[in-house]
Amino acid sequence: xxxxxxxxxxxxxxxxxxxxxxxxxxxxxxxxxxxxxxxxxxxxxxxxxxxxxxxxxxxxxxxxxxxxxxxxxxxxxxxxxxxxxxxxxxxxxxxxxxxxxxxxxxxxxxxxxxxxxxxxxxxxxxxxxxxxxxxxxxxxxxxxxxxxxxxxxxxxxxxxxxxxxxxxxxxxxxxxxxxxxxxxxxxxxxxxxxxxxxxxxxxxxxxxxxxxxxxxxxxxxxxxxxxxxxxxxxxxxxxxxxxxxxxxxxxxxxxxxxxxxxxxxxxxxxxxxxxxxxxxxxxxxxxxxxxxxxxxxxxxx
Amino acid sequence: xxxxxxxxxxxxxxxxxxxxxxxxxxxxxxxxxxxxxxxxxxxxxxxxxxxxxxxxxxxxxxxxxxxxxxxxxxxxxxxxxxxxxxxxxxxxxxxxxxxxxxxxxxxxxxxxxxxxxxxxxxxxxxxxxxxxxxxxxxxxxxxxxxxxxxxxxxxxxxxxxxxxxxxxxxxxxxxxxxxxxxxxxxxxxxxxxxxxxxxxxxxxxxxxxxxxxxxxxxxxxxxxxxxxxxxxxxxxxxxxxxxxxxxxxxxxxxxxxxxxxxxxxxxxxxxxxxxxxxxxxxxxxxxxxxxxxxxxxxxxxxxxxxxxxxxxxxxxxxxxxxxxxxxxxxxxxxxxxxxxxxxxxxxxxxxxxxxxxxxxxx
Numbered sequence: 001x002x003x004x005x006x007x008x009x010x011x012x013x014x015x016x017x018x019x020x021x022x023x024x025x026x027x028x029x030x031x032x033x034x035x036x037x038x039x040x041x042x043x044x045x046x047x048x049x050x051x052x053x054x055x056x057x058x059x060x061x062x063x064x065x066x067x068x069x070x071x072x073x074x075x076x077x078x079x080x081x082x083x084x085x086x087x088x089x090x091x092x093x094x095x096x097x098x099x100x101x102x103x104x105x106x107x108x109x110x111x112x113x114x115x116x117x118x119x120x121x122x123x124x125x126x127x128x129x130x131x132x133x134x135x136x137x138x139x140x141x142x143x144x145x146x147x148x149x150x151x152x153x154x155x156x157x158x159x160x161x162x163x164x165x166x167x168x169x170x171x172x173x174x175x176x177x178x179x180x181x182x183x184x185x186x187x188x189x190x191x192x193x194x195x196x197x198x199x200x201x202x203x204x205x206x207x208x209x210x211x212x213x214x215x216x217x218x219x220x221x222x223x224x225x226x227x228x229x230x231x232x233x234x235x236x237x238x239x240x241x242x243x244x245x246x247x248x249x250x251x252x253x254x255x256x257x258x259x260x261x262x263x264x265x266x267x268x269x270x271x272x273x274x275x276x277x278x279x280x281x282x283x284x285x286x287x288x289x290x291x292x293x294x295x296x297x298x299x300x301x
Numbered sequence: 302x303x304x305x306x307x308x309x310x311x312x313x314x315x316x317x318x319x320x321x322x323x324x325x326x327x328x329x330x331x332x333x334x335x336x337x338x339x340x341x342x343x344x345x346x347x348x349x350x351x352x353x354x355x356x357x358x359x360x361x362x363x364x365x366x367x368x369x370x371x372x373x374x375x376x377x378x379x380x381x382x383x384x385x386x387x388x389x390x391x392x393x394x395x396x397x398x399x400x401x402x403x404x405x406x407x408x409x410x411x412x413x414x415x416x417x418x419x420x421x422x423x424x425x426x427x428x429x430x431x432x433x434x435x436x437x438x439x440x441x442x443x444x445x446x447x448x449x450x451x452x453x454x455x456x457x458x459x460x461x462x463x464x465x466x467x468x469x470x471x472x473x474x475x476x477x478x479x480x481x482x483x484x485x486x487x488x489x490x491x492x493x494x495x496x497x498x499x500x501x502x503x504x505x506x507x508x509x510x511x512x513x514x515x516x517x518x519x520x521x522x523x524x525x526x527x528x529x530x531x532x533x534x535x536x537x538x539x540x541x542x543x544x545x546x547x548x549x550x551x552x553x554x555x556x557x558x559x560x561x562x563x564x565x566x567x568x569x570x571x572x573x574x575x576x577x578x579x580x581x582x583x584x585x586x587x588x589x590x591x592x593x594x595x596x597x598x599x600x601x602x603x604x605x606x607x608x609x610x611x612x613x614x615x616x617x618x619x620x621x622x623x624x625x626x627x628x629x630x631x632x633x634x635x636x637x638x639x640x641x642x643x644x645x646x647x648x649x650x651x652x653x654x655x656x657x658x659x660x661x662x663x
C-alpha cells in the first residue's frame with residue numbers, strides 16, 4: 001500500500017500535515033530570532049558586525065543609560081523618547097483607523113448578504129498595490145500644491161499651504177490607509193455574527209440609536225474591535241517605509257532607528273536589542289488581549 | 302372603560318419589497334384591543350400576525366393606516382418612544398449582561414435612579430421566580446429560565462402593552478403548559494394588556510380573553526375562544542381551530558325558524574336559521590363531539606362505521622355517509638355504563654342537533 005506510511009497512525013499523519021509549517025517557522029522565524037537574541041548580547045565589532053566571543057549586556061544598558069567619561073552611568077532618555085513617539089503615533093494611527101473602520105464594517109454588515117463579498121473585496125484593494133507606490137501616491141496628495149492642498153485653496157477653505165506632508169499626522173494617515181483592512185475585517189466578522197434582534201430588543205426597551213450602539217453593539221463587537229486594534233497597532237509600531245517617506249525622516253521612529261543601527265551606525269548588538277524591546281512590547285499587547293478576550297461573553301451564546 | 306383606551310388598529314396595510322418580489326403581509330386590517338385584555342393573534346405562519354405585532358412594537362412602519370394607543374397615534378414613533386415592550390420568540394437576551402443587568406436595561410434607559418432600579422429588579426426576580434440567579438449569564442440558563450428573564454425584562458418597565466411573539470414555541474410540552482398558566486397569572490397580576498402571537502390554536506383557546514384568527518394578511522374573525530370555537534364564520538376558521546366536519550350542502554326549504562339542507566342523495570340536515578340564512582351552496586360545520594351515534598333507522602345521516610380510534614377519554618368514530626355525502630367524524634365520550642359500542646361496518650345514524658350546525662357560505 002503506497003500510502004500506508006501516511007495512514008500509519010494519527011500522530012504520524014498529524015506530523016506530516018503540520019511538518020512543512022513547523023519547518024518554515026523554525027528556519028525562517030525561530031532560528032533568526034534566537035540568532036538575533038544572541039547578537040544582542042555580544043560586543044559590537046569595530047567596523048560593523050559583532051565579536052562572537054565577547055558577551056555583554058551593554059546593548060540593553062545603552063537603551064536607557066549613557067556611559068560618562070568616568071565610566072558612571074547617566075540616564076539617557078533619547079531612545080526611550082523615540083519609543084514613546086512611535087508608541088503615540090501608533091496609538092493615533094489605531095484610533096484614526098478605528099474611527100474610519102468601524103462605520104465601514106458596520107455599513108458592510110448591514111448590507112444584503114449578496115453584496116457583502118463584493119464589499120470585502122473592495123476593502124482589500126489597498127493590498128493590491130505596492131507599499132511604495134501607495135506611499136508616493138499619498139505624497140502627491142498631501143504635499144503643498146498637491147491635490148488636496150489645491151482643492152482646499154480652490155474652494156477657498158484655506159488661504160495658506162496645508163503643510164501636512166512630513167508631519168506625524170501624514171504618517172498616521174499613510175499608516176491608517178495601509179492597515180485599514182486589518183481593522184475593518186475583524187470588526188466586520190464580529191458584527192456579521194451579531195444578532196440584530198438584540199438591537200431591536202435594545203430599541204424596544206427604550207434605548208435610542210446612540211445608546212443601543214454603546215450598550216449592545218459595541219460590547220458585542222468588542223473582540224473584533226480589539227483584534228483590529230492589535231492588528232493595526234503592532235505593524236504601526238515597527239513601520240519603516242511610511243514614516244521614512246511621509247514623515248520625511250525628521251523625527252526618528254523605532255523602525256528607522258533599528259535600521260540605522262544595522263546600517264550607518266554599525267551597531268548590530270544595539271539594533272538587535274532595540275528589536276527585542278519592540279518584540280517585548282508587542283508580546284505584552286497580545287497577552288493583554290488574550291487575558292481580556294480569551295473568554296468573551298459574546299462567544300458564549 | 303373609555304372608548305379610546307387600549308390599542309386601535311385602523312386600516313393597516315404592510316407590503317414588503319417591490320416589483321415581482323412584492324409581498325402583501327397585511328391588507329387593510331382593523332382591530333380593537335381593550336385595556337387589560339389577553340388578546341391573541343392566531344394563524345398559520347405567513348398569515349401576517351408577527352408583522353402586525355412588529356408594527357405595534359415599532360420595528361416596522363405601516364404602508365397605510367394608523368395605530369392608536371389610548372387614542373394617540375403611535376404608528377410613526379420609533380420603538381424606544383412607545384410604552385410597549387416585547388418578549389421575543391428568540392428571547393433576544395443580551396449575552397454580555399447578567400440576568401440582573403438584562404432586567405435593569407430598560408429601567409436604566411428611562412434614567413431611573415440606581416436604588417430604584419435595584420429594587421425593581423429584585424421585585425421582578427421574585428415575580429418570575431428566578432431569585433438567586435441574578436449574576437448568571439443568559440447562556441448559563443435553561444430555556445424556561447431564559448423565557449422568564451425575557452418576561453421580567455419586558456415587564457420591568459411597566460409597559461401599557463406587552464407584546465409576545467410566539468414566546469413558548471421553543472419550550473417542551475410540559476414547560477409550555479406551565480408557562481401558559483404563568484403568563485395568565487402575570488397578566489392578571491400586572492393588569493397589563495397582553496398581545497400574544499401564536500400558531501397553536503390550543504394555546505390560543507386556553508389563554509386568551511379574545512382572539513383574532515388571521516389568514517393571508519386578513520383578520521377573518523375576532524371573538525372570545527368559545528365564540529370562535531362554537532360559531533366560526535369562515536371555513537378557514539372552522540378548519541383551523543380544532544377538529545371539525547365540513548359538509549358541502551345546498552339550502553332546500555325553510556322550515557319555520559329552521560332550514561333544511563340537502564347533502565347529496567336523500568341525506569338532509571335541519572339547521573338553525575341565522576338572521577339571513579345563506580342560500581345556494583354552503584358548508585355545514587359540525588364539531589365531532591356535538592354529534593352522536595345511534596343505531597341505523599334513527600332520524601339522522603345514514604352511514605357505516607369505517608374506523609374506530611380509542612383515545613382514552615373519548616372514542617373517535619369515522620363514518621362513511623351513504624349516497625357519497627362524504628365522511629363524518631363523531632367523538633363520543635367514554636362513560637361508565639354506556640351502551641354497547643359500535644363495531645366497524647355497522648350501519649349507523651349520525652344524529653346532529655340543529656343548534657350544533659354552523660352554516661358557512663362558500
